[in-house]
Every structure is written in C-alpha cells, then in structure tokens.
Amino acid sequence: MQPNPTNTHPSWFADWRVRLGVSALVIGHLWAVVGRPLEFATQGPFGTSPSASTFYAPVRGYSQFVYLDHGYAFFAPEPGPSHYFQAAIDEAGQKRIERKFPDLEDQWPRLLYHRHFMLAEFLNDVYHPPGDAPEEIASNPEAVAEWKRGRKRYEDVRDSIVKHLRSEYPRSEVAIRRVEHRQPGLPEFLNENVGVRDERLLRVLLDSMGVDSALPPVGPVGPPESVALPPAEAAR
Amino acid sequence: MSESTSQPISVKESIFAYPRALIGAWDSFWFTPRSPHTLGVIRIATGLMMLYSHLVVASHLFAFVGDNAWINNQTIASIHGGDYTPADAARSYLWHLSNPLLLWLHHLFTIAVTAFFAIGLLTRITAPLAWFLQLMLVHRMTGTLFGLDQVTTMLAMYLMLSPCGSVFSVDKLLRRTFLSDGTDNKRLAWLFPSDAPSVSANIATRLIQLHLCIVYLFGGLWKARGTSWWDGTAIWFAISNAQYQSIDITWLGRFPRIFSALAHITVFWEIFYCALVWPKLTRPIALALAVAVHGGIAMFLGMITFGTIMIVANMAFLAPTLFMSREERSRAELAHASRVA
Numbered sequence: 001m002q003p004n005p006t007n008t009h010p011s012w013f014a015d016w017r018v019r020l021g022v023s024a025l026v027i028g029h030l031w032a033v034v035g036r037p038l039e040f041a042t043q044g045p046f047g048t049s050p051s052a053s054t055f056y057a058p059v060r061g062y063s064q065f066v067y068l069d070h071g072y073a074f075f076a077p078e079p080g081p082s083h084y085f086q087a088a089i090d091e092a093g094q095k096r097i098e099r100k101f102p103d104l105e106d107q108w109p110r111l112l113y114h115r116h117f118m119l120a121e122f123l124n125d126v127y128h129p130p131g132d133a134p135e136e137i138a139s140n141p142e143a144v145a146e147w148k149r150g151r152k153r154y155e156d157v158r159d160s161i162v163k164h165l166r167s168e169y170p171r172s173e174v175a176i177r178r179v180e181h182r183q184p185g186l187p188e189f190l191n192e193n194v195g196v197r198d199e200r201l202l203r204v205l206l207d208s209m210g211v212d213s214a215l216p217p218v219g220p221v222g223p224p225e226s227v228a229l230p231p232a233e234a235a236r
Numbered sequence: 237m238s239e240s241t242s243q244p245i246s247v248k249e250s251i252f253a254y255p256r257a258l259i260g261a262w263d264s265f266w267f268t269p270r271s272p273h274t275l276g277v278i279r280i281a282t283g284l285m286m287l288y289s290h291l292v293v294a295s296h297l298f299a300f301v302g303d304n305a306w307i308n309n310q311t312i313a314s315i316h317g318g319d320y321t322p323a324d325a326a327r328s329y330l331w332h333l334s335n336p337l338l339l340w341l342h343h344l345f346t347i348a349v350t351a352f353f354a355i356g357l358l359t360r361i362t363a364p365l366a367w368f369l370q371l372m373l374v375h376r377m378t379g380t381l382f383g384l385d386q387v388t389t390m391l392a393m394y395l396m397l398s399p400c401g402s403v404f405s406v407d408k409l410l411r412r413t414f415l416s417d418g419t420d421n422k423r424l425a426w427l428f429p430s431d432a433p434s435v436s437a438n439i440a441t442r443l444i445q446l447h448l449c450i451v452y453l454f455g456g457l458w459k460a461r462g463t464s465w466w467d468g469t470a471i472w473f474a475i476s477n478a479q480y481q482s483i484d485i486t487w488l489g490r491f492p493r494i495f496s497a498l499a500h501i502t503v504f505w506e507i508f509y510c511a512l513v514w515p516k517l518t519r520p521i522a523l524a525l526a527v528a529v530h531g532g533i534a535m536f537l538g539m540i541t542f543g544t545i546m547i548v549a550n551m552a553f554l555a556p557t558l559f560m561s562r563e564e565r566s567r568a569e570l571a572h573a574s575r576v577a
Binding site (some may be wrong): 029043157183 | 262263266267269287289292293296298299300304305306307308310311314315319320321324325326327358371374375377378379380381383384385386388390393434435439443447448450451452454455457458459460461463464465469470471472473474476477478479480481482484486488490492538539540541
C-alpha cells in the first residue's frame with residue numbers, strides 16, 4: 001500500500017494497519033447496509049430465507065440502531081391503494097367535528113401532510129382482526145400468542161391515535177375509522193369517467209374479521225370503528 | 237503484444253498476482269484522497285432538509301413526541317421493546333421524555349445544532365451531533381417516517397466521517413481568520429480542517445455511492461416482483477393515487493405506450509444503476525435518469541422533500557472539481573499531476 005500523495009491532509013491512513021482496521025469497519029458496515037434489504041427481499045409465504053436471516057443476524061442490532069434496516073420497496077411490488085383515517089369528535093351539546101388524516105386542507109406544508117399520510121398507512125399496516133385465532137393455527141400455542149400480540153399492537157396504536165385526538169379536544173368523545181382509497185383502473189378512468197377522487201373508489205375498513213374484502217365500495221359515509229363510540233353513527 | 241515476446245510468468249507470480257491486484261484496487265478505491273467540495277454541497281442540502289423537517293415537526297411538536305403524541309411514549313416503547321414483535325435496537329431516550337419544557341428545549345437544541353451543521357459552523361462537532369439527534373428523533377417518530385428520513389439520516393451519518401465543513405462553511409471563514417495553513421495547533425487544525433484532499437472525504441463519498449447503489453438495486457428488484465411494473469401499468473397506478481398526487485397528470489393514461497415505457501425504464505434503471513453509474517461513459521445517463529425519476533416524484537407525486545434529497549444523494553457521483561473555483565481547480569489539477577508523476 002502506498003502512502004498518501006502530497007498536498008493532502010496529514011493522514012493516519014498512511015499506516016497500513018490503520019487501513020486494514022478501516023477496511024474491516026467498512027466491510028462490517030456494508031454488511032449491515034445490505035443485510036436488511038436482502039432479508040426483506042427474500043420473504044416468501046413461508047417466511048424469510050433462512051440463509052438471508054443468518055447472514056443478517058450478526059449485524060441486525062447495529063443496523064437497527066443506526067437506522068439502516070429498510071427494505072427500499074418504494075412503490076413496490078405494486079403501487080397499491082392508499083389509506084386515511086377519519087375522526088368523529090363529539091363534544092356534549094356541540095356540533096360534531098370531523099377531521100381526516102391526511103388532509104391537504106388541514107395539514108400544511110406538504111411534509112406535515114405526508115407525515116400524517118404515513119401515520120394512516122402505519123395504522124393500516126398494523127391492522128390485525130379481532131377474535132380468536134383461526135382454526136388452522138389454533139393448535140400451535142406460539143402462533144396463537146403471535147396472533148394475540150398482533151391484535152394488541154393494532155389496538156394500542158389505534159388507542160394512542162384516539163388518545164392524541166382526545167388531548168386536542170378535551171371532554172370529547174372521539175372515534176376513528178380507516179378508509180381505503182384505491183386508484184381507478186384504466187378502463188374505469190377512460191370509459192366510465194371514474195376520476196381519482198370518485199367516491200366509488202373509497203371503502204370503509206371495518207374492524208371485523210374477514211368481512212372487509214367482501215364489502216362493496218362505499219363513500220365516506222359509514223360506521224366508525226368500535227372505539228369509544230359517539231352517540232350517532234353516521235359521520236354525515 | 238505477441239506471445240513470442242512476452243515474458244513467461246512463474247507459477248508463484250501468477251498465484252499472487254490476482255490478490256495483489258485486488259488489494260491494490262481496494263486500496264485505490266477507498267484510500268485515494270479526495271477533495272471535500274462535493275460533500276460540502278451535500279452537507280448544505282442535507283442540513284437544510286433536516287432543518288426543514290425539524291421545523292415542520294416543531295409546528296406540531298406534541299403530535300410527534302411526548303405522552304399525547306399520535307404514537308405515545310408507552311406505545312413506541314412497546315413497538316420497539318418486544319411487546320408485539322421481537323425487541324429491536326432502534327432505541328431513543330425520547331421515549332422517556334414527557335415534560336413539555338424539556339421536549340421543547342431538546343427540540344430547539346436539535347434545530348440549533350442542525351442549523352450549525354447546515355452552515356458549517358463547528359462542523360466536526362455539530363455533524364455527529366446533528367446525526368445523533370436526528371437518529372433519536374427517527375427512533376421516536378416510528379409510524380410517521382418515510383424515505384426522506386432514511387436518506388437524510390444516511391447522508392448525515394456519512395458526512396460526519398468527513399471534513400465536509402472545510403468548504404462552503406463558516407468553519408472555512410474561521411480557519412482563514414484565525415489559522416494560517418501551517419498551523420501547528422493540532423486541535424484547531426482538526427476543528428477547522430483544510431480543504432485539501434483527504435482519505436476521509438473519499439471514504440464518506442464511497443459509502444454514500446455504495447449505499448445508493450444498494451438502495452436502487454433492491455428498489456428495482458422489489459419492483460421486478462410486481463406484475464404492474466412488467467405490464468407497465470405501475471406508472472398509471474402511481475399517478476392516479478389521489479393521496480400522493482400534487483399535479484394531475486392522469487392525462488398520461490391516454491398514452492399507454494408512454495407510461496408503460498416509463499415503468500420499464502424505471503425498473504431497468506434502478507436495477508442496473510449499480511453498474512451504469514461507475515463507468516464515465518454511462519454515468520451521465522444514470523444520473524440524468526435519477527434527476528428525471530426523482531424530479532417526477534417531487535413534482536407530481538407530492539414528495540418534494542424525498543425527490544430532492546435523492547437528487548442530492550446522487551450528487552456524490554459528481555467530481556469535486558465541479559464545485560471548485562477556477563483557482564482551486566488549477567491547484568487541484570497540479571496536485572493531481574504531481575501525484576500521477
């Protein structure tokens with residue numbers, strides 16, 4: 001290894017032992033950079049590739065702490081529908097307040113809107129249906145416990161969101177519901193004049209097992225989720 | 237060269253030639269000194285983007301930190317602490333801060349440090365501090381994060397390894413005012429580094445470059461798993477997503493050949509970015525496509541911040557001489573010539 005050329009910072013790197021140490025650190029870091037996306041990309045219906053998980057395991061903690069644990073699946077594998085949540089806020093004797101998250105008219109600048117957009121997507125991502133574990137996993141205690149933890153996570157996140165709204169509107173009853181907003185297919189858009197904000201593209205996601213996908217598309221009117229139900233069900 | 241004139245290579249030489257070449261290439265890739273000018277520009281852009289993000293959080297501070305945040309302290313501790321899924325190491329002391337005054341003081345400190353980092357004031361200290369404070373904030377704001385946070389945190393991490401505050405900075409002015417180039421005060425020389433080429437600037441640049449290649453490779457591979465990226469409708473489904481849309485370009489739906497071509501170009505560009513961006517011949521194409529794709533995301537899909545920071549990250553592939561004055565460039569060329577000689 002050659003020492004540094006002239007006209008540069010006086011450098012520790014002239015010492016080959018320093019270069020060796022730095023090389024080891026660089027390799028370790030790059031291992032962490034590639035480990036999580038590799039593990040994430042090798043997920044299948046039966047879990048993650050065992051070899052990818054084993055590869056990532058030694059650097060998992062480091063990668064998580066320095067925030068390298070991402071999959072980088074931007075708009076992938078498909079640019080799917082987006083989600084928002086609506087809040088119905090009832091204060092005794094007052095008119096109901098309705099808010100939507102995210103909402104361009106409510107959250108400005110765009111970055112603030114986008115943070116709320118991500119919150120709505122997070123709430124949707126952690127959604128887990130209520131009730132007992134399905135029959136196919138009922139005999140597996142570990143899977144049943146995981147099922148319960150999944151539901152608990154969703155309830156805690158949902159309740160945290162409701163608690164935040166209650167802190168903004170003290171003495172009010174607050175209920176939220178999730179709504180899915182899908183994109184129009186090309187034939188719908190071109191032949192049936194279904195615009196991107198058409199109410200037919202909205203679907204209220206009820207908090208119940210197995211029925212969401214069977215629901216016909218509905219507009220923004222519908223029952224809120226079963227959290228601290230306000231006196232009236234219809235949002236408007 | 238004809239076979240008859242070439243020297244025969246001994247077995248011993250041929251065994252050692254390849255590893256020696258490999259070590260030489262590694263050494264040259266990581267340990268060739270580089271001027272910090274490109275990193276100086278990236279520092280300003282990253283610092284300003286982080287500052288903007290912190291100011292937006294400040295506008296609704298208690299929606300993001302504290303006991304009444306969207307994701308409150310107890311819930312965030314449970315999410316990362318192992319109550320639902322295995323515990324992870326994405327820890328932050330902000331999970332335990334509830335006092336509004338303390339939270340405000342902490343956030344104002346974060347804003348001040350980030351502003352100092354952006355203008356290049358005491359950058360040797362403010363760069364690692366800005367990265368650490370950003371890290372604590374992102375570990376607290378789980379659930380409201382996206383690509384912008386991933387890329388700004390990544391850039392801040394690599395920038396702190398380099399003398400990125402030695403150019404386009406207050407530090408440079410301070411160095412000019414208080415230090416001569418031949419200063420023998422090592423502490424001050426470290427605090428206000430010169431803008432001479434350095435190995436640490438090169439290592440930081442290489443890490444940004446390689447990290448970016450990995451981001452695009454997996455971004456492309458993920459897209460290749462989806463059918464809509466293959467039949468070309470993915471672009472339609474991206475531009476017709478009302479919640480992303482900032483400028484309506486759904487008229488593109490009437491031109492399937494164009495939007496499907498855009499989908500194919502995006503996937504191929506992302507997957508092959510890691511190969512195309514290194515040769516000088518194809519680098520301008522890879523970078524021009526980066527500007528087009530991220531510019532499109534910024535303008536039409538409402539993610540101005542994310543699109544911009546991705547373009548900034550791509551600047552790591554630009555030569556430092558592009559950001560030098562004429563005088564600095566001549567000096568750099570002379571130094572390069574002397575190194576080659």
